[in-house]
Amino acid sequence: MPTDCISYQNSGYFSKLIIDYLNQKPELQSLYHRLPTAENFLPQIEEKGNNFPVENRKVLVESLLQQYTNFTLSDTSLHNIELLKQPNTFTITTGHQLNLFTGPLYFLYKIVSTINLSKQLKAKYPNYHFVPVYWMATEDHDFEEINHFTFKTTKIKWNKDSKGPVGRLSTQGLEEVYAQFEKELGVGDYAKYLKESFKKAYLEHATLADATRFLANELFKEEGLVIVDGDDVNLKQLFAPYVKRELLEQASFQNVTATNKALAHYDIQVNPREINLFYIEDNLRERIVFEEGKYSINTTKTTFTESDILAELENHPEKFSPNVILRPLYQEVILPNLCYIGGGGEIAYWLQLKSNFESNGVTFPVLLVRNSVVIATAKQVQKIDKLDLSWSDLFTKQHDLIRKKTKELSSLTIDFSEQKEFLKQQFITLNDIAKRTDPSFIGAVKAQEAKQIKGLENLEKRLLKAEKRILSNQLERISMIQNELFPNGGLQERKQNFSEFYLENGDQLISKLLSELNPLDKDFTLLIV
Known part of the structure; x- marks a missing residue:
């Protein structure tokens, strides 16, 4: 199995701002409060504890218990809600849209990152309690972003008109979606669980917010996850002065x-x-x-x-x-929160907001880029080994990967760099001669140099193309395995739904994520299932 690690910075999937943040560029220091290190959480705890009103805790707990009416809470989640009354209890929070049946895989990664960081902090600071929180984006309105998910290669979509906050949207009409999903799943115990989970979530709850709460609770209730709906009159009352x-x-x-x-x-x-x-x-x-x-x-x-x-x-x-500018402030006003965990795009816009927090006298949280994961089967790993591929290879754009592997696999040297350098040295001499004879001759020399270099480049391309044909079977296998792990040339976690992997692995999928994801790590997690 390949043993190399791919850092977020070197993966090719993060913006320059996030790369500079992860690299702790000095010019960005004014945009964040504290970097996400285990040691930095103690001063964050002390500051947030001093700045978070005790009365807000009471309102928060009452609202949460009200929101969970008619839901079956695990003892762990109920205990965590009750702990929020205590001044030594703090939250670790992630947020996500109400994507149909969780949407892309990274929904799971966000929540697992949040749960695991809460556990790590409890181990390091045993005198405090840390509660993992999933903030449902119930007040969003962009229904087109959340009304579908992809199972294998099939896009399963909910066709419905939506005008107001998506959390209040009626689940009527999801029977047709369930019928399509049921057919795609087939038979088996894991398929049965997925069918029942979808049915209970979306066909037995009246709103999209309630359906999402049920599903997230079902997947993570034993981990003590607490789910918050900001579309709440009592929580909004706490935020009213800022409004x-x-x-x-x-x-x-x-x-x-x-x-x-x-x-x-x-x-x-x-x-x-x-x-x-x-x-x-x-x-x-x-x-x-x-x-x-x-x-x-x-x-x-x-x-x-x-x-x-x-x-x-x-x-x-x-x-x-x-809106997106003030929602983070709202979150930090009503939660005794220490850290926000999000994707690269989210953390990028949080980095725009620190001055607004300072202006409002609210503690700015630690910002942590969520875990990113590539899931591979044992069979896929065997293929990768046989093809002599590294993870670094697989993260390379396919055009560049095929070019690289063609050169490596060919018995010929498909690189005319040495010849081009030799040619350039020859033309340095010719240019010198031209300068000492007739300056008008310089242009002709340069034109000839360009022509000769171009000729070598064309020969190199033709040779590469010929070798690609000879090595086509092996190169096709390389392309196929990369396409399996990076569908449509993008990250698996942004395309595929968890159900595709749960169908083969059951509860082991989430168990492995919980056991292997380290939220403070800055490398992609390569999960073998």
Whole structure:
């Protein structure tokens, strides 16, 4: 089995900003509070403990227990909720959309990273308690991003109109999706479990939020996972003072805009609006806009004076929903949270937000890039060994990989670098002669040099092409194994659903993830199932 490790930085799948963050570039220090090391969590605990109101803990626990009404909680999860009342209990949080049947594999990796970090911190700091939290993105509205998942090569899609927050969306119509999924799964005990899980989650719960809660709880309840729905009137009441400030001062626009200017040489993930709030109802999620001295709800005729909208906030805080700029602040206001675990894109936009946290007097969490995983079967590993491939090879773009392996496998030397260098040295002499005779001759010499170099490059390409034909069988096997592990030339974790692997491995899939993922590691995890 290949033994080389692939760091996130060298994988080719992370942005420059995340690579520089992982490499601890000094110019990024102002964008984060503390780096994700085990030692840095103690000062984070002390700071968050001093800045998190005790009364918020009571509201949080009451809201969580209410949210779990009609759900069967494991003793571990219930214990963790009760622990949140205590001032020495803190959370480790990840968030994710309400993807149909969890969506891509990395849903699992986020939650496992969160659970495992909680365990590691408990071992290091036994006088404190650490609760893994999954924050459901119930107030999102982009239904097209979450209404499908891929099982093997089949896209299973839920066709439905959606206008308001997705968490409130009725699960009516998912019977047809279940029928399609059931056919794809076939028979067997693991197939039966997957069918029952889908049926219980989506056909026996009224909303997408409840269905997602059931499924995540089913998969991770024995690990003490606590699931939070931010679309909650009592939790929104805790956030109301920050909403008021956003309405009256629009400070987040100024703060994040200033940070974005400092990040101009990176790809910016999110851009703030003057007011970073939505107004939501069951079938409505629209921006709040301030124009000509009045607040209006975008695309509607609803308007408010300042006093009217503040009264609306006081009476109906649940109608005010933070967008991507303010949602992290909301999370950190209502949770005694130490660390946010997310993918590269998420961590990139969190790095834009620290100044806004400071402006609001809220402790900025430690930011940790979630574990990334490539799952391979023992049979696939045998193929990789026979083909003499390393993991570094498999992470290479296929065009470059085939070119590299052709050169390695060929009995010929398909590299004319030595000849090109020799040719260049010859033309240095010719150029010198031209300079000492007729300067007009220099252009002709350079043209001839370019022609000769180009000729060698063309010969090299033709030779490479000929060797590819000769080695086609072996190169095809290399392409096939890479395509299996990197579908459509991308990461497996972003394409495939967990059910495809659960069908073959059952509970061992999650057990192996829990045993092998180290959240503080910066290398891809290569999981053999």
